[in-house]
Amino acid sequence: MKHKVRPVINPCPWMKGLLARLVEGTLTGPLGWYARKHVDRCDKCGPAYKALLALRTGLKSLGQGKVADGLLSEDRWKAIENVCDHV
């Protein structure tokens, strides 16, 4: 059985959705104001917000880098074409 580790990044439960929108930049108005105030004062949500922002930056960089780019081998294309020729 997998040992359950207590998360280090553990925002207040009601803030999870708001944090996601705050990090995406889509939380505005009174809710946005409330969320930013809370993040500034909360020992759980503050670190979570900063870590999520850093993660977002890293994900963007990784996505733009397209490091996992690649193509199928010619052998695989031959296999695909062989099957398709017989359809």
Place this chain on the structure above:
Amino acid sequence: MRLARANESVLVRVARRLCGHDVDFADDCVQEALILAYKAMADGKFTDVGNFRPWVLRIMTNHFFRESGRRNRFTTSDEIESIIDRQSAWDSHRDIASVVETAALRDEIELALGELSEDQRACVVLVDLEEMEYADAAQVLGVPVGTVRSRLNRARLKMADVITRKRLGELI
């Protein structure tokens, strides 16, 4: 085959990210998806060429879910067939977080991706890395937009936790 070749790189990229370092498994998923797609088009089951990409991505991701052994949603070839048939497109931590640098993060993100469930990883790959809209990712995965959003929220928190924990471990 022109459509297949035109979508090769996005299929391979998404598959390899879903499969981690198992390149053979990833390429198997792509190969199988392209064959299934070609057969469906030859049978006249799919004609909406403009929606080929989300459709073939959906076939590929479902093949991945089925073959990865989790069998959490799609368990039979018939269900993949049914997708084809439907054609419906388809603290102290404060300091740590502040010293995080993008370059180092990239390796850590790759590590954290491996800690996610297949469902969560698929959402991160499609939305955060491929920059798909929530609605498009929902179409590919065959789940409601709200499900994509909640899986993504959980996935990002888990990734942030894995990365912060690793950094704490390095600093202690």
